Amino acid sequence: MLYLEVAIVAVLIVINGLLAMSELAIVSSRPSRLKAMIDRNVYGSRRALALASNPGRFLSTVQIGITLVGIVSGAVSGATLGLRLTGSLIDLGLPRAIAEPAGIGVVVALITYASLIVGELVPKQIALRNPERVAASVAPAMTLLATVAAPVVWLLDFSGRALLRLLRQNTPSASGVSDEEIKTIIAEAETAGIIEPGERKLISGVMRLSDRSVSGVMTPRTEVDWLDLTASDKAIRDKLKNAQHSRLPAGDTVDDLIGVVQTRDLLAAALSRKPLDIRSHIRQAPVVHDTADALDVLETLRAAEVPMALVHDEYGHFEGIITPADMLEAIAGAFRADVDTDEPEASRRADGSWLLSGSLAADEMAEHLAMTLPARRDYATVAGFVLAGMGHLPACGETFTAHGWRFEVVDLDGRRIDKVLAARLPAIARGRSARV
Numbered sequence: 001m002l003y004l005e006v007a008i009v010a011v012l013i014v015i016n017g018l019l020a021m022s023e024l025a026i027v028s029s030r031p032s033r034l035k036a037m038i039d040r041n042v043y044g045s046r047r048a049l050a051l052a053s054n055p056g057r058f059l060s061t062v063q064i065g066i067t068l069v070g071i072v073s074g075a076v077s078g079a080t081l082g083l084r085l086t087g088s089l090i091d092l093g094l095p096r097a098i099a100e101p102a103g104i105g106v107v108v109a110l111i112t113y114a115s116l117i118v119g120e121l122v123p124k125q126i127a128l129r130n131p132e133r134v135a136a137s138v139a140p141a142m143t144l145l146a147t148v149a150a151p152v153v154w155l156l157d158f159s160g161r162a163l164l165r166l167l168r169q170n171t172p173s174a175s176g177v178s179d180e181e182i183k184t185i186i187a188e189a190e191t192a193g194i195i196e197p198g199e200r201k202l203i204s205g206v207m208r209l210s211d212r213s214v215s216g217v218m219t220p221r222t223e224v225d226w227l228d229l230t231a232s233d234k235a236i237r238d239k240l241k242n243a244q245h246s247r248l249p250a251g252d253t254v255d256d257l258i259g260v261v262q263t264r265d266l267l268a269a270a271l272s273r274k275p276l277d278i279r280s281h282i283r284q285a286p287v288v289h290d291t292a293d294a295l296d297v298l299e300t301l302r303a304a305e306v307p308m309a310l311v312h313d314e315y316g317h318f319e320g321i322i323t324p325a326d327m328l329e330a331i332a333g334a335f336r337a338d339v340d341t342d343e344p345e346a347s348r349r350a351d352g353s354w355l356l357s358g359s360l361a362a363d364e365m366a367e368h369l370a371m372t373l374p375a376r377r378d379y380a381t382v383a384g385f386v387l388a389g390m391g392h393l394p395a396c397g398e399t400f401t402a403h404g405w406r407f408e409v410v411d412l413d414g415r416r417i418d419k420v421l422a423a424r425l426p427a428i429a430r431g432r433s434a435r436v
Helices: 002-028 031-039 045-053 055-091 096-129 131-148 150-166 179-191 197-211 233-242 263-271 294-303 324-332 362-369 382-390
Strands: 247-251 257-262 287-289 309-312 318-322 346-348 354-357 399-402 405-413 416-424
Touching: 002 045, 002 055, 002 096, 002 131, 031 045, 031 131, 045 055, 045 131, 055 096, 055 131, 055 150, 096 131, 131 150, 179 197, 197 294, 197 324, 197 362, 257 263, 294 309, 294 318, 294 324, 318 324, 346 362, 354 362, 362 382, 382 399, 382 405, 382 416
Parallel strands: 287 309
Antiparallel strands: 247 257, 309 318, 346 354, 354 416, 399 405, 405 416
């Protein structure tokens, strides 16, 4: 009889563990992975997805099972095993006043320990290691349990939702995955060796690109090489001879660019000894707004006659150009042949401060400094960030604080902010720093 009672308690603990494992596995499963398993015809995956899509009813089902197991296990342990051990202790000569609490206490302690290990911790660890696979395995049994206990499940689910309404918590929370969660997953994958560090940088670059507008990716007007169609033939030939790009925007003025010229077309014409007629070689280029999403413009570049777009602001003024190379640079970083200096755009110094280029993208600066910038902002670079923070064109040595950092302008190139030094503020001063 003793062995039967011990076996009943052991079975109840195992059932509790299976219920706990099922609960955590289905709640932790990602719908996208379950859908992929459905496409592969994995047994139980469809039912697992159905349970995960209605967590209220599923949790009610699990709770019914866990509660019943707890009640029966408590009754068996206290009423039978505890009394048996009490009798054994009395037979050994212990007074009843000591034997009763000692017997029941030892039984409860042993069953509690077994319940924590076998009924909670180990099953939940198994569920977390591969939640989708475990969910698919237990889903058929959990579906059957939900069907059998349907009336009680409905009552519990209805009561729970009614109480949530009284507490004004009836609005479902957003279940979407944020950028921060994706970055955390990518970082964990890199740490585990699943992806290479270079892959992580590229993925981060793609995510940054999706959040940027055209103004944050384009080559600005001040750095654009263009052909003046009103210039003399000699000046145009000299311009083409010294050009470092295979495509150049062309027009009568920089604010009246009418298209793009491919230098290879002009070279072919020159080799065939034809007169230099640039206008006949001009190809139409799309015009995009400087606030348009960079990824949307990528589709425009794919469909364009030449892979270059002219960027204009809301007043129609020319702001710059955007090409696939600009997109690639935003993702993978600048190439050495395209920059005039070997200095990195962001370098960390020995004291923990950062020396930042004014042309560095603001979101890359935020990633280096581990700070969060406003989703809506009127700047795209570190220079723009500093101008927004100070409200005027600063002089060398001027500083301001934001997001727990102290920013100092250390170099100006005319009216352009060239270098900025970012130093971490002491913990006491971080809470008072400005937000930009």
